[in-house]
Amino acid sequence: MNEVPFSTVFALALRGEQTHVVRVGDEPVALPVGEWTQPADVNDHRMLDLCIGPTLDVGCGPGRMTAELANRGHVVLGIDVVHEAVGQTRERGGAAMLRDVFDELPGEGRWESALLADGNVGIGGDPVALLHRLSNVIDPRGRVVVEVARPGVLASTHWAALQTGEQRSRPFKWSVVGVDSIEATAAEAGLAVASVERIGERRWVAVLQGAV
Template identity: 60%
Template sequence: MSLRPPHAHLRLEGWDRPADPEDHALLALCVGPTLDVGCGPGRLTEALAERGHVVLGIDVIRGAVGRTRGRGGAALRRDVFEPIPGEGRWETALLADGNIGIGGDPAALLTRLREVLDPRGRIVAEVAPPGTTHHDGSATLHWQAQQHVIRWSVVGIDAVEALAGRIGLAIVDRIHVGARWAVVLEGAVT
């Protein structure tokens, strides 16, 4: 039996498509200026802009940021734990496609997003389905000919309430559309 945490393979090419109806159901939870954390090739950044949102995508993959910009979206090559333009003024932080796992420490990520958000802001986080065991490990991001190994976690809908509660956030909405699950988290920003 291996004690090594699981390793995921994330293929960004699979996210380089137009936003679909399930994506739009998730985007309907976003309000005001939105930070798309881990924007990848920008399908959601583009769709939010088309909905009239001020939106900034951030990602650590140079080529993915370039693709987002090529779609007409605003994007920066930036780690979410580095300074972000407009800190304290974003109304929504979007963590789609399981990006609540960025950095391998979901509590640290959610705490960081509380710093980035306006005090009345919200986090829209797509999570894994019921019955998924929470685990921390790593993932390899595949984009075109590049590979990047990152710290990564998987958080299921069953575990997100306890996780959020530990850092002063509460679930104010849940959605299940198709095979996707998401929550809206809100709380007082310190």
């Protein structure tokens, strides 16, 4: 099977192709794209209630969160490394740009909130580096709103790939951070946990702010 760029397979997923996350030694797990392409649901709304002021949606995907924040009257920008994701976000009425979070971003140091939904704290396979980066992107009085895994899930970093049909992406590093490890992870990044909330039956969200 030929390996192709991550963005190629993720774009196919966003267009409706059934896609799985493949990890060595594990059974493939379906990528929940259907949840991401629906309008924001009641639990998404509860997460978005934690965002204040101008918000950067990191790894915005097809843009349901970006679009809903815009509907609420927020200044909001979605960023993603996949053209299809940026295009779909714009089609939903949200502002979005093709950009890696570690590249130069508009408004650095002035965003009041940065949002990491749908497990996006795993981007790049280094949560400490990601959160430290966002600590410099937000205003010193701002916050990072980050979705984390449920209690009991150990922090981990692994190699994974996306597969749809006969196409598989090149391996990429991804991390998981749970409720039990977010405090230590945030502290390494120079942030502190202001609150942790359970949203619905299976989602947990932490609000991080500058360490005192």
